[in-house]
Amino acid sequence: xxxxxxxxxxxxxxxxxxxxxxxxxxxxxxxxxxxxxxxxxxxxxxxxxxxxxxxxxxxxxxxxxxxxxxxxxxxxxxxxxxxxxxxxxxxxxxxxxxxxxxxxxxxxxxxxxxxxxxxxxxxxxxxxxxxxxxxxxxxxxxxxxxxxxxxxxxxxxxxxxxxxxxxxxxxxxxxxxxxxxxxxxxxxxxxxxxxxxxxxxxxxxxxxxxxxxxxxxxxxxxxxxxxxxxxxxxxxxxxxxx
Amino acid sequence: xxxxxxxxxxxxxxxxxxxxxxxxxxxxxxxxxxxxxxxxxxxxxxxxxxxxxxxxxxxxxxxxxxxxxxxxxxxxxxxxxxxxxxxxxxxxxxxxxxxxxxxxxxxxx
Numbered sequence: 001x002x003x004x005x006x007x008x009x010x011x012x013x014x015x016x017x018x019x020x021x022x023x024x025x026x027x028x029x030x031x032x033x034x035x036x037x038x039x040x041x042x043x044x045x046x047x048x049x050x051x052x053x054x055x056x057x058x059x060x061x062x063x064x065x066x067x068x069x070x071x072x073x074x075x076x077x078x079x080x081x082x083x084x085x086x087x088x089x090x091x092x093x094x095x096x097x098x099x100x101x102x103x104x105x106x107x108x109x110x111x112x113x114x115x116x117x118x119x120x121x122x123x124x125x126x127x128x129x130x131x132x133x134x135x136x137x138x139x140x141x142x143x144x145x146x147x148x149x150x151x152x153x154x155x156x157x158x159x160x161x162x163x164x165x166x167x168x169x170x171x172x173x174x175x176x177x178x179x180x181x182x183x184x185x186x187x188x189x190x191x192x193x194x195x196x197x198x199x200x201x202x203x204x205x206x207x208x209x210x211x212x213x214x215x216x217x218x219x220x221x222x223x224x225x226x227x228x229x230x231x232x233x234x235x236x237x238x239x240x241x242x
Numbered sequence: 243x244x245x246x247x248x249x250x251x252x253x254x255x256x257x258x259x260x261x262x263x264x265x266x267x268x269x270x271x272x273x274x275x276x277x278x279x280x281x282x283x284x285x286x287x288x289x290x291x292x293x294x295x296x297x298x299x300x301x302x303x304x305x306x307x308x309x310x311x312x313x314x315x316x317x318x319x320x321x322x323x324x325x326x327x328x329x330x331x332x333x334x335x336x337x338x339x340x341x342x343x344x345x346x347x348x349x350x351x
Binding site: 026029030043044047050051054055056057059060061063064066068069071074077078080081082083084085086087088089090091092093095096099104105106111112123148167168169170172173175176177178179181182183184185186189190191194195197198199202203206213214217218220221222224225227235 | 243245247248249250251252253254255256258259260262263264265266267268270272275279280281282283284285286287288289290291292293294295298299301302306307313314317318321322325326329331333334335337338339342343346347
């Protein structure tokens with residue numbers, strides 16, 4: 001690679017972009033729903049656009065919006081978004097061996113743009129941990145497609161939501177999106193039990209002020225989930241052989 | 243919430259995006275992932291989503307839905323049905339929203 005060559009001329013940039021193109025339709029649809037949900041939660045156009053451009057994390061935005069609409073305290077909004085984003089904390093450990101030579105500012109700048117699908121595509125392309133000159137062009141190629149698809153469709157959603165009457169109930173598309181993500185996380189007995197506990201706790205503690213029911217639900221679900229992991233007898237003993 | 247409070251919320255959410263996406267690349271030296279974090283990670287996002295989502299689906303003005311004439315019930319049922327049969331997020335959103343808009347515009351539910 002020629003050091004003076006611009007990043008976007010590097011062949012890996014095109015490859016990174018190509019690898020994200022197939023899934024950009026799904027990313028765009030997600031952005032559209034988030035854009036609509038932001039406006040329907042009562043954010044005006046300037047705040048919705050600011051949120052889209054700065055926060056750039058669909059699930060966390062969708063989870064934070066009902067809380068913002070209901071005037072929950074800031075720390076509850078932030079704690080909720082942090083929990084929804086915890087998966088990125090684990091991804092960041094995966095990024096570490098690749099980005100180690102970069103400066104802190106450069107590391108944070110790159111990881112800020114790394115959505116779930118960038119991680120999946122990158123780890124498929126570069127399974128061997130360790131820095132290589134091909135990696136950054138590949139990443140930025142993927143980001144160019146992913147970020148653009150997301151932001152364009154998010155802006156389209158913001159514009160549409162401003163025109164379509166609230167009575168249509170399009171804001172509920174955001175709740176349906178959360179429903180779908182929740183479904184993808186229900187993968188075994190522990191997660192089902194934790195979800196049931198979170199649901200019961202969220203309702204049971206609903207009368208608490210400041211939307212503390214959400215904090216209670218998260219704490220209860222983590223406690224039960226970890227207990228299930230540590231103390232439940234192995235399935236083989238629980239289940240009769242079939 | 244005032245515009246300024248929402249703006250503060252948005253700036254805080256931006257910091258959360260930066261910090262969570264970059265969490266383990268921030269320290270200069272390698273930091274092992276603590277076991278408790280791995281365990282909490284399995285359940286925290288799920289719990290946060292469920293706790294935010296359920297009141298959105300099942301409550302009106304801080305009370306459980308008390309009528310069958312609420313479009314959200316049928317939209318959610320359609321969403322669950324489509325997700326369970328196809329595991330497709332986009333289909334779930336589209337089918338549920340279609341039911342909701344149809345009932346809202348058709349019956350005013």
